[in-house]
Amino acid sequence: MKYFLTQTFIRQKAALVSIAVITGVLHLLSNLVLLLSVGCYIELLFHAGGSKSRALLWMGIQLPQSLSAFYSLFFGTVAVKFLCSFLEKYFTSKAGMLYTAKARKEYFQYLLHSPEIVKVKSPARQLLWFSSELKSIQRYLEKGIIGFTRDMIYFFICCYLLLQFHILLGIVIAAAVPLLWLISIWGHYQLKLPTETGRNAFARLLSFVSGRLHQIEKIQSAYKIYRTTNRFVQRQSRLITLQQQMLTGKALLRSLIPAVLYSLLGLLLLLIANPDFITITAADAVGFILLLLNLFAVIRRIVKVESIRMPGRISLKKMEKAHQELLHSHKNHPLFVQMS
Secondary structure: OOOHHHHHHHHOOHHHHHHHHHHHHHHHHHHHHHHHHHHHHHHHHHHOOOHHHHHHHHOOOOOOOOOHHHHHHHHHHHHHHHHHHHHHHHHHHHHHHHHHHHHHHHHHHHHHHOOOHHHHHHHHHHHHHHHHHHHHHHHHHHHHHHHHHHHHHHHHHHHHHHHHHOHHHHHHHHHHHHHHHHHHHHHHHHHHHHHHHHHHHHHHHHHHHHHHHHOOOHHOOOOOOHHHHHHHHHHHHHHHHHHHHHHHHHHHHHHHHHHHHHHHHHHHHHHHHOOOOOOOOHHHHHHHHHHHHHHHHHHHHHOOOHHHHHHHHHHHHHHHHHHHHHHHHHOHHHHHHOOO
């Protein structure tokens, strides 16, 4: 939120972003209700009490007292899930579209007022910003802000339910996620410099290709084609080397998080199986494990959000620099004031 583009957009489109977050949370909650309602169905069908009914009560949902009431709850929740899923995807995508449109306009305005930048850095390198880097900015809003806010709200709701099942086990889960998040932040911080260097190398390669295609009539001799191809291969080899450096780190981070989560689940299973450490009923243990498994996908998204935010911040820094330069150079220009 420290970037001017994000701050101004959130202020201007607060209702749009809020609808995307709220419908996203309701979509996730409908998934949880469907999961718990299946357990409630088993309890109604076989006349067995369990933790799933109590979990629905903790969520403020009136328990079905008959199979007909259960079917109403189940299919009603399916309808809510469909509606909320549609609204979440629509409004999130719309927010991302308007966010990138604002960024595109701001940066294009900056280039028009700064012709020396275009001369020093070729138009091809500038076009790269309008394609891949704008995509990073869009993902930064859609997944790094809207998606992250939605997941955090849902995570706190689930932590409340986990604590209702067993306070000690709930605390273990609540404490493990921030630790995983910090590990992810540290890992992606190490990848920041290789990512920036790799992007610059790709921009230079694109600029080289663009320049040679514009001069294609001048390089039709066999010698010039051979020399140009060699230069292209050299630049591409440097790019591959830089990208190779990132592959190990990215692969390690992507593999580490699921492994740690399932190791944590194994530890909890070990504690539950040993009554000297944990005392919990069978029904509550099943409810706790099912809820935790349902939460795994959300935890992975929360922990991995830095893999989306880091590239977005790199692109937004360019926007921030462009905005400051444009503001300083043309703050009294009537056209600039009007367009801003």
